[in-house]
Amino acid sequence: MSDVRVAIVGGSGYTGGELVRLLLFHPHVQITQITSERFAGKLVAKAHPNLRGVTKLKFTSVAQLDACDVLFLCLPHGEAAKNWDRYAGLAPRVIDLSADFRLRDEAAYRFYYHNNHPRPDLLADFVYGIPELHREALRDARRVACAGCNATATILGLFPLYRAGVVLPQNTVVEVKVGSSEAGNRANEGSHHPERAGCLRSFSPTGHRHVAEINRELSVADKASVHFSATAIDMVRGAMATSHVFLNQSLTEKDIWKIYRDAYGNEPFVRIVKERDGLYRFPEPKLLAGTNYCDVGFEKDPSSDRVVVISAIDNLMKGSAGQAVQALNIMMGFEETTALAFPGLHPV
Amino acid sequence: MTTTVTVVECVVCGADVELDGTTLQGELIDCDDCGCELEVASVAPFTLREAPQEAEDWGQ
Numbered sequence: 001m002s003d004v005r006v007a008i009v010g011g012s013g014y015t016g017g018e019l020v021r022l023l024l025f026h027p028h029v030q031i032t033q034i035t036s037e038r039f040a041g042k043l044v045a046k047a048h049p050n051l052r053g054v055t056k057l058k059f060t061s062v063a064q065l066d067a068c069d070v071l072f073l074c075l076p077h078g079e080a081a082k083n084w085d086r087y088a089g090l091a092p093r094v095i096d097l098s099a100d101f102r103l104r105d106e107a108a109y110r111f112y113y114h115n116n117h118p119r120p121d122l123l124a125d126f127v128y129g130i131p132e133l134h135r136e137a138l139r140d141a142r143r144v145a146c147a148g149c150n151a152t153a154t155i156l157g158l159f160p161l162y163r164a165g166v167v168l169p170q171n172t173v174v175e176v177k178v179g180s181s182e183a184g185n186r187a188n189e190g191s192h193h194p195e196r197a198g199c200l201r202s203f204s205p206t207g208h209r210h211v212a213e214i215n216r217e218l219s220v221a222d223k224a225s226v227h228f229s230a231t232a233i234d235m236v237r238g239a240m241a242t243s244h245v246f247l248n249q250s251l252t253e254k255d256i257w258k259i260y261r262d263a264y265g266n267e268p269f270v271r272i273v274k275e276r277d278g279l280y281r282f283p284e285p286k287l288l289a290g291t292n293y294c295d296v297g298f299e300k301d302p303s304s305d306r307v308v309v310i311s312a313i314d315n316l317m318k319g320s321a322g323q324a325v326q327a328l329n330i331m332m333g334f335e336e337t338t339a340l341a342f343p344g345l346h347p348v
Numbered sequence: 349m350t351t352t353v354t355v356v357e358c359v360v361c362g363a364d365v366e367l368d369g370t371t372l373q374g375e376l377i378d379c380d381d382c383g384c385e386l387e388v389a390s391v392a393p394f395t396l397r398e399a400p401q402e403a404e405d406w407g408q
């Protein structure tokens with residue numbers, strides 16, 4: 001198999017760095033270029049010190065980009081759409097890790113991103129990059145819009161119950177707790193260490209941007225409208241969604257087990273985590289750092305029709321770069337777990 | 349002694365649990381899926397029940 005030639009645009013940020021880390025160890029991929037305007041000409045390890053001695057690659061400027069087989073875009077929101085024609089001209093396949101092409105609906109984009117979409121004509125061309133929901137479409141995809149990290153955790157936790165039609169589709173309340181790396185590597189006053197350390201910061205009690213993609217993906221039978229809040233916690237990596245769903249029928253925990261096993265029994269990167277003993281009985285993002293797993297657990301409230309679903313990921317992996325590599329593997333016909341086999345650490 | 353495998357449902361999560369002629373009444377078996385401990389309540393036919401749990405030693 002000849003190597004797939006891959007370039008990464010916006011490679012000095014956290015998601016870009018994660019992507020470089022993964023692709024350097026991908027047996028069928030050759031990274032040809034990694035761009036950064038700020039670090040152009042400097043070693044990639046300048047921005048990503050974990051890659052010291054691992055690669056001699058240097059950042060280049062976007063202006064120097066050559067054609068390749070697959071182009072990954074890790075740009076700030078809005079940039080991919082604004083310069084789309086230039087990027088699309090460089091590669092037959094593009095995987096965008098930003099939010100630019102996640103939504104189908106222009107009005108939803110305007111509402112959540114407070115802007116008119118620069119290229120609404122392209123919105124229908126992208127496959128939403130969650131393989132567990134869109135694997136078949138990804139096989140033939142030329143353009144992939146990677147899912148948001150909070151959206152990924154929430155959707156993977158809830159999708160089986162929504163697909164089975166056993167919940168009230170408009171009564172779900174989701175609280176996501178996320179680590180600080182989700183905000184990216186640009187500093188602001190709020191990320192200054194003495195202000196940020198030790199915080200439980202309720203940064204998006206309502207109106208979070210990922211709500212639009214969550215609702216679209218969960219509208220399987222009926223129109224879903226999930227009530228979503230996000231809180232920043234004092235962790236670097238990790239996202240965990242605690243979702244309160246309400247059943248529209250009587251189900252036992254065993255019934256719910258079967259619904260999740262039907263959905264995820266053969267999935268390489270979704271694990272059902274629900275144990276009666278041991279130290280880690282429900283999903284724990286700490287154990288997922290650096291892995292591409294989404295762990296999903298649940299508990300039925302014995303005194304009501306509420307089910308609490310707990311789903312956890314590493315926001316930079318399954319929530320971003322890991323999921324992008326999984327999509328690449330599917331698109332190119334590689335084994336889906338290629339370059340994603342790291343099982344995490346314990347203790348950590 | 350027969351080694352014919354009989355598949356019985358885990359009483360907690362519904363996963364398939366395999367029992368055979370060597371399985372004894374009262375034997376404790378872990379479910380691979382939900383990790384709970386199951387007790388073989390009878391062998392002809394095979395029935396399972398949840399094994400009594402030890403005192404809780406898990407906190408916040």
Ligand SMILES: [Zn+2]
Nearest residue numbers: 358361379382
């Ligand atoms: Zn079980």
